[in-house]
Amino acid sequence: MSVDFEFKDKYNVYDLISIVKVLRVPGGCPWDREQTHESIKKNFIEETYEVIEAINKQSPDMLKEELGDVLLQVALHAEMEREKGSFDFDDIANDIVQKLIIRHPHVFGETVAKTGEEALSSWDSAKAKSKGTKSQSESMLSVPRELPALMRAQKIQHKAAKVGFDWDDIDGAFYKLDEEINELKSALANGESAEIEDEFGDVLFSCVNISRFLKLDSEEALTGATDKFLERFTVVEKLANENGIDMKNSSIQELDALWDEAKKIKKCE
Secondary structure, eight states, rough: OSSSSEEEESSSSHHHHHHHHHSSSSSSSSHHOOOOOHHHHHHHHHHHHHHHHHTOOOOOHHHHHHHHHHHHHHHHHHHHHHHTTSSOHHHHHHHHHHHHHHTTTHHHHSSOSSHHHHHHHHHHHHHHHTTTSSSSHHHHHHHHSSSHHHHHHHHHHHHHTTTTTTTSSSHHHHHHHHHHHHHHHHHHHHHHHHHHHHHHHHHHHHHHHHHHHHOOOOOHHHHHHHHHHHHHHHHHHHHHHHHTTOGGGHHHHHHHHHHHHHHHHHHHH
16 A cells, blocks of 8 residues: 655654554544544553653653654644644644744843843743733633642642742741641541542642752652662562562561661661
């Protein structure tokens, strides 16, 4: 079976748009033709995280490949809408260019921004004006609920702080965390699962608030803590095997002793 596609030594973005069209038409790829926005939305998330992995690994080759996978997702979603007569890839490019012009009045207008912070403030003001946002609540509601929970919490807290709804210093944030922990303990004593979940969420939200005062990214901090746990657990498991210890049948005291030893080993590396 032949397809209407020109083979080249070097391709560009328009060739990507063209091949996606070929894949979606009758006679193309049955799988690609069956896909909808809903069926591949998780693929978009996965590909985005793989871009982050490439950045963390500082691998240009991997980054180039993963950015291509993200661009494919954009091309697929654009093609689905082109088929409906809604918009196409060029419309997407047009809209984002117009948005960049509008939101950079310090570059394309009369506004002055000499620092990154001033530029961000200029962007926020232009964004609020273009979207007709009149209150901070509207701005906070615009943060997608689909974001990772820690990231969403930090963004919303940051927006609340912009209008003065914030503790004077980190001591207030720690006080609130202690309060929420006590409320969680009370919920546990009551044994109501819905109340326990609610109070546990408040504890996490308070922890995110502390990370904001420390100027830390809560997502990155938790990722690092998880990495650290995994590294130490790997050593614990190795020590248990070397000493003939059955972890499943060991007491928490025995396992905690192995954990302390693993911590010492990792610190010496």
